[in-house]
Amino acid sequence: MADHLTISTATETREQAVALAQSAVQARLAAGAQIIGPVASVFWHDGECGTGEEYQLLLTTSTARYAQLEALLVEQHPWTNPEVRATPIVTGAATYLDWVDRSTAD
Incomplete structure (x- = not known):
């Protein structure tokens, strides 16, 4: 399993994206965050296909902090069923990944 x-x-x-990012970083559950947007979205909602504009929030964390970060995002997110998904970081600059570990340490 990936460590990051x-x-x-x-x-x-x-x-809303900035508020979630600040909460996660201040709690040391994420080392950093980027907000991208607006982005166009196409999705199923209440049995219908919808479209809209959203702001994508990307957070970097250690695998050890994922469960706590997910809980924070779900609890503080304005939507009742927010998308929260994790993608493993297979490799990266050692100094960067070390910074992630230091930034998310208890």
Whole structure:
């Protein structure tokens, strides 16, 4: 299993994404975050295909902190069923990954 992850979620507004990012980084559950957007989204919601604009939030964390980060995102997210998914970081610059570990240490 990978030791580091990129976590993805999306919000309706930039302000919501910034608030989630700040909470996660201040709690040391993520080393850093990037907010991308707006991005176009196409999705199923309430039995219908919908479209809209969202702000994608990408967070970098250690695998050890994932469960706590997921819980924070789900609890603080404005949506009742937010997308929260993790992608393993297979490799990366050693100094960067070391920074992730130091930044997310208890």
